[in-house]
Amino acid sequence: MSDITKQSLSQLVENIKSKKLSSSEVTKAFVERSEKSKELNAYITEDYTNALNKAKTFDEKPNLDLKLPGIPMAVKDLFCTKDLRTTAGSKILNNFVPTYESTVTQNIWNEGAILTGKLNCDEFAMGSSNETSFFGNVQNPIDKNLVPGGSSGGSSSAVAAQLTPITIGTDTGGSIRQPASFTGTVGLKPTYGSCSRYGIVAFASSLDQAGPMAQNVKDCALLQEVISTYDEKDSTSIDFKRNEYSKELTKDIKGKKIGIPKEYRVDGMPKEIESLWKKGIEYAKDCGAEIIDISLPHTNYALPTYYIVAPAEASSNLARYDGVKYGFRAEGENLIDMYEKTRSEGFGTEVQRRIMIGTYVLSSGYYDAYYLKAQKVRKLIKNDFDDAFKKVDAILTPSTPSSAFKIGEKTNDPVSMYLNDIFTVPVNLAGLPGISIPAGHDAKGYPLGLQIIGNAFDEQNILNIAYAMEEKINFKNNITDWWIK
């Protein structure tokens, strides 16, 4: 069956449950397609032989009551996988083999899924184009030499190119939603505290969240249902009543109030994005939603706030990479020299830049002026959303200020790269859930996404809105398999 990889996760689950397909057939199909797709560079580590063996074992005594029975899945290389190398896209973790499994991936395997490999990402998830990875650029299956977005660029590329039926990414400032938008796929960043951070290589702990990246909203809801659990191993995991997101999914969103924040109409926004947003508003109205103009007055301050808070937390989190207990080590004349050389040679340019920014804003004499100031502004940004959600059920915005750009186009200007996350960063700062769904194409034929932001713990609501709008939008991704010779 050559069309196995074209099936959605939900179709594959149904076909395995009804015994029309075996896990081995499905796993083999995705492994073969992945092997033919090396040019995309979506994988950092392949685990195909183990995957095929696990599929065989599954088929011998299949448990068809599971939610992901025998489904092959590759995951972002930021999730620790027991006994399989986990690099975070960095030279400094090039040879690191975790002795434990992240909670999110464990939840996935507990429901019957099978790991096929680890997907490329920006180094320590710091980037918006996957160009900071030690393991090289990732190609966007939409077009040659186009970035797949970042930091979950290997994940977005692999889902769009159908190398894996579904995957997980992490999102600190937009790293799930922006790559989803760039590749015509669906990406959900859950509420902070919804998915456990245990076993995820830490970047900025008050912002990091794991979430599903899928071909459609229904698949996305199913994976969210699997990965979102309370976990005592993460002290910021929140014990709230989680929905059965896929079962409770409905297209009935009549009367839902959807806010349109005027501050997201930023200077220099391409006309295509503006018209996409207008179309999105029409789609939402067609679904029966009520559109309400709202204001999020501190939107413009979100990115500068983020570029203090995230590097500050990163500089602290990344202090552990010292060449002593694990990872890369450069030899030095003495202990301090060894630390300094290890970190200088082991981290890439962007990571070093962010550690330096973080160290500076936390250093003696600057803490109040930068870090404390940023935490105060962060409060104002959160207050904006709290006020907005008194009037509306969800907020609709574009996902990104542009479509995907060419590899190398923005690497020399860090600030222009940071501007990619202008619509996604406020959501992380306020700890809210946000989903990006593909909603149209630009003149070049590249996909564009719309973002639906929900109140905390209201994933079901934004999934429902996305599900209803998805049907009206009827988006078709144009993948030509140009990389397969």
Place this chain on the structure above:
Amino acid sequence: MSIDLKTIKHISKLSRISVDEKKAEKLAGDLNSIFEFIEKLNELKTDNVEPLTSVAKTTLKLRSDKVKSKNLREQVIKNSPKENEDYFVVPKVIE
């Protein structure tokens, strides 16, 4: 505000990342453009704003202090770039 080479050297020391002259100059340029962008926050008056400490209104849960994982010494040591039986090895620190 401008970040000079002396400041870069200071931050690099605090960060335990060695930088040579060329890298320091590049970093100074990058950091200055980033901080120029960050300075926008000074437009806002925040004297009476409480800093945000957590996005979620929850209190930390308590759990019993019990060892749950197995002894993984061997596997853990295996990840070390230099090992000597049960120890991590670093350059000599005592003369």
